[in-house]
Amino acid sequence: MKTNFKHTWLLLSLLISPVFAQNEPRTVLDFNKNWRFYLGDEAKAKDVLFNDSDWRTLTLPHDWSIEGQFSERHLSTTQEGALPTGIGWYRKSFTVPVSAKSKAVFVEFDGVYRNSEVWINGHSLGTRPYGYSSFRYDLSKYLRFGTEKNVMSVRVDNSAQPNSRWYSGSGIYRNVRLVTTSQLAVDQWGTYMTTPTITNQNARVSLQTRIRNTGGKPQTVNITSTILDATGKEVASATVPTLRLIDTLTITSQQFDLKNPTLWSIENPYLYKVVTRIYSQNQLVDTFETPLGVRSFKFDPATGFSLNGKPMKILGVCLHHDLGALGTAVNRRAMQRQLELLKAMGCNGIRTAHNPPAPEFLDLCDQMGFIVMDEAFDMWKKKKSKQDYGLNWDVWHKTDLEDMVRRDRNHPSIFMWSIGNEIREQFDSTGLTITKELADIVKKLDTTRPVTSALTENIPEKNFIYRSGALDVLGFNYKHEAYADFPKTFPNQAILASETGSSLQTRGHYDMPSDSVRMWGKGGPANFKDGNPDWTASAYDNEAAYWGSTHEQTWKVIKKLPHMAGLYVWTGFDYLGEPHPYPWPARSSYFGILDLAGFPKDVYYLYQSEWTNQPVLHLFPHWNWQKGANVDVWAYYNQADEVELFLNDKSLGVRKKTGDDLHVMWRVPYEAGTLKAVSRKAGKVVLTRTMSTAGKPAKIQLIADRNTLRADGKDLSFVTVNVLDEQGNLVPDANHLITFNVKGEGSLAGVDNGYQASLEPFKVSYRKAYNGKCLTIIQTTEKSGKITLNATSEGLQAATIELISQ
Numbered sequence: 001m002k003t004n005f006k007h008t009w010l011l012l013s014l015l016i017s018p019v020f021a022q023n024e025p026r027t028v029l030d031f032n033k034n035w036r037f038y039l040g041d042e043a044k045a046k047d048v049l050f051n052d053s054d055w056r057t058l059t060l061p062h063d064w065s066i067e068g069q070f071s072e073r074h075l076s077t078t079q080e081g082a083l084p085t086g087i088g089w090y091r092k093s094f095t096v097p098v099s100a101k102s103k104a105v106f107v108e109f110d111g112v113y114r115n116s117e118v119w120i121n122g123h124s125l126g127t128r129p130y131g132y133s134s135f136r137y138d139l140s141k142y143l144r145f146g147t148e149k150n151v152m153s154v155r156v157d158n159s160a161q162p163n164s165r166w167y168s169g170s171g172i173y174r175n176v177r178l179v180t181t182s183q184l185a186v187d188q189w190g191t192y193m194t195t196p197t198i199t200n201q202n203a204r205v206s207l208q209t210r211i212r213n214t215g216g217k218p219q220t221v222n223i224t225s226t227i228l229d230a231t232g233k234e235v236a237s238a239t240v241p242t243l244r245l246i247d248t249l250t251i252t253s254q255q256f257d258l259k260n261p262t263l264w265s266i267e268n269p270y271l272y273k274v275v276t277r278i279y280s281q282n283q284l285v286d287t288f289e290t291p292l293g294v295r296s297f298k299f300d301p302a303t304g305f306s307l308n309g310k311p312m313k314i315l316g317v318c319l320h321h322d323l324g325a326l327g328t329a330v331n332r333r334a335m336q337r338q339l340e341l342l343k344a345m346g347c348n349g350i351r352t353a354h355n356p357p358a359p360e361f362l363d364l365c366d367q368m369g370f371i372v373m374d375e376a377f378d379m380w381k382k383k384k385s386k387q388d389y390g391l392n393w394d395v396w397h398k399t400d401l402e403d404m405v406r407r408d409r410n411h412p413s414i415f416m417w418s419i420g421n422e423i424r425e426q427f428d429s430t431g432l433t434i435t436k437e438l439a440d441i442v443k444k445l446d447t448t449r450p451v452t453s454a455l456t457e458n459i460p461e462k463n464f465i466y467r468s469g470a471l472d473v474l475g476f477n478y479k480h481e482a483y484a485d486f487p488k489t490f491p492n493q494a495i496l497a498s499e500t501g502s503s504l505q506t507r508g509h510y511d512m513p514s515d516s517v518r519m520w521g522k523g524g525p526a527n528f529k530d531g532n533p534d535w536t537a538s539a540y541d542n543e544a545a546y547w548g549s550t551h552e553q554t555w556k557v558i559k560k561l562p563h564m565a566g567l568y569v570w571t572g573f574d575y576l577g578e579p580h581p582y583p584w585p586a587r588s589s590y591f592g593i594l595d596l597a598g599f600p601k602d603v604y605y606l607y608q609s610e611w612t613n614q615p616v617l618h619l620f621p622h623w624n625w626q627k628g629a630n631v632d633v634w635a636y637y638n639q640a641d642e643v644e645l646f647l648n649d650k651s652l653g654v655r656k657k658t659g660d661d662l663h664v665m666w667r668v669p670y671e672a673g674t675l676k677a678v679s680r681k682a683g684k685v686v687l688t689r690t691m692s693t694a695g696k697p698a699k700i701q702l703i704a705d706r707n708t709l710r711a712d713g714k715d716l717s718f719v720t721v722n723v724l725d726e727q728g729n730l731v732p733d734a735n736h737l738i739t740f741n742v743k744g745e746g747s748l749a750g751v752d753n754g755y756q757a758s759l760e761p762f763k764v765s766y767r768k769a770y771n772g773k774c775l776t777i778i779q780t781t782e783k784s785g786k787i788t789l790n791a792t793s794e795g796l797q798a799a800t801i802e803l804i805s806q
């Protein structure tokens with residue numbers, strides 16, 4: 001038995017040793033593969049000799065909660081999503097070549113939820129309570145070189161509940177890297193890039209570099225940095241001729257003139273790259289890359305936000321970090337898909353509610369052109385949930401905030417630092433001191449962006465955070481009726497609606513009549529008992545939490561007020577947890593413009609009609625009702641003066657948006673057939689949309705968002721599964737159980753249908769359709785080849801599609 005174990009070790013460590021490039025001054029290795037995982041506590045697992053051979057082997061990023069079953073047992077409040085939490089252990093064995101002996105070796109974690117402790121070869125490297133911070137540890141002192149194995153153990157403790165107001169996920173849910181540098185190297189997050197002056201002809205670029213010298217003796221170095229344009233061509237350079245490094249950390253600075261800069265903008269998020277090279281005795285000892293986007297911006301109390309001198313509104317959404325069926329386990333493609341869907345709606349901004357996001361998310365925002373509000377905390381010292389970060393505040397807040405700013409300050413997409421969301425201290429005098437302290441922490445590290453906080457108290461005298469005077473931009477959550485008066489209430493103060501809406505919808509579910517608004521809570525239905533027995537909310541934009549508004553109510557106010565810099569709608573996508581106003585078995589939120597599976601709700605097209613230049617005509621609901629029922633038919637449209645609706649070719653009349661309305665409506669006595677809407681401008685047809693009564697469910701349709709994938713073991717295809725009738729109409733109430741089978745170089749990463757009260761697990765090969773649709777997510781392996789997805793269901797014609805992974 002023992003011998004077997006040893007053999008397995010040897011074999012495993014050979015297989016799993018990272019590949020170190022001998023002559024590279026800096027190597028950054030993916031450290032995600034071949035971790036062993038155990039769900040439960042095991043104190044001895046920190047010891048090198050601990051036998052983990054019967055633990056599961058997996059690849060990070062990993063969220064163990066999403067693999068579990070929804071259950072009432074997991075509820076400490078309804079907020080966290082009803083999935084299991086607990087304690088988990090991860091272990092990884094690896095070898096390090098002798099050539100790394102003279103180097104510094106670090107492990108970098110982008111985020112571990114929550115309360116992690118990391119050991120290397122039995123030595124504790126440290127703990128990190130906050131689940132959203134990135135951190136690294138220096139392993140150099142404890143490593144064994146050559147064929148000897150090293151063991152890293154990580155304990156993750158998410159057992160104390162509740163500690164979040166939304167689904168947090170559990171585990172090493174972001175990427176991990178092993179970084180090897182010379183003893184003389186750029187420090188972690190060691191560059192800071194600013195652009196103090198920008199004209200059409202020239203951008204002054206300033207680069208600070210923090211150099212680490214841990215070799216124990218003074219060193220003389222030369223530093224050269226070059227700016228490369230998007231094609232890789234060198235366009236500017238600067239040199240620090242000779243520098244004597246006496247201390248362990250030295251900060252140097254370099255200035256560049258970048259001629260005729262191409263500016264970073266929403267439409268053209270142009271990125272340069274700065275490559276810094278450090279030489280010691282003519283030998284290259286480190287190379288470090290920093291992205292650069294050249295842009296200027298301003299928040300103005302009277303005229304709102306401008307980018308590169310042009311006034312514009314921030315048209316943003318708030319996002320929590322879960323990726324639906326994938327949980328919180330970071331996947332670049334899943335985040336990119338979310339951003340693509342939002343971009344197509346005309347969205348240009350993201351608020352990372354209410355915590356620092358994964359670094360890849362910010363890279364995507366840089367590349368795709370989003371105005372990001374990077375947020376640090378949902379609570380300060382005063383807790384919002386019994387076991388939350390408030391308990392760690394005193395010891396950790398300075399480090400966590402500093403680390404966020406250091407890590408993120410070179411991202412051109414970040415335009416604001418938010419030090420908190422609806423912080424309890426806004427109502428008491430400790431808010432004065434904490435706000436100042438936090439704003440100071442941020443300003444010491446970055447003066448190029450405003451500090452903001454998302455507030456709810458709009459009576460200035462009562463708002464301690466505002467009264468601290470330390471905020472540059474005020475963020476206001478909700479209370480759209482108050483926006484018009486803000487220039488009087490908060491004179492000379494730049495303002496933005498940091499959170500709006502909290503409007504509630506279930507995709508594809510419609511309650512009649514639709515022409516009154518239902519606010520849940522104060523003054524509206526007291527609680528869920530007044531709701532629907534199947535825990536649905538109506539997808540007409542006419543339900544909201546009492547503190548919020550419908551989408552239309554807020555946007556039509558903000559669009560007319562130049563002093564409002566913009567808005568971040570609560571939320572872009574439904575997220576796990578916070579199923580307001582329903583209790584269990586509802587387990588995910590209703591606030592999204594898109595549902596948890598990423599299917600747009602109808603209100604998506606309201607924003608698209610307002611926020612893009614593309615012609616829009618969106619007609620809803622579906623056309624399958626009881627004969628004689630009165631059905632409210634809505635249309636969102638733009639670039640047209642009017643819309644005419646026809647039922648079975650009979651006109652039901654022309655409607656025009658009146659006043660500042662953003663939709664039109666007809667009340668139609670239902671009769672089966674075809675509904676047709678025609679939008680016209682000056683009498684000319686702009687768009688036509690039709691919708692027909694669906695017959696009996698007949699077949700499955702599969703539509704992949706991407707048919708050609710990368711064979712990197714991470715890439716995803718999101719496949720929409722529709723239940724259609726014989727003619728190809730979506731059957732709007734179909735709820736068939738669909739079974740999936742994947743063959744070839746791919747596997748099933750998750751399934752979903754966007755229904756907020758579905759208790760089916762996400763990591764299985766079946767899903768019931770909800771209102772005609774469900775989703776399956778296919779993940780590639782590292783081998784190229786074909787992937788075949790087959791979907792079957794009793795009584796329906798099956799469907800198959802083929803994807804290529806290369």
Ligand code: GAL
Nearest residue numbers: 421422477499502545570578
């Ligand atoms: C806000 C809060 C969000 C979310 C939202 C739901 O007040 O900032 O985190 O809870 O309410 O409506």
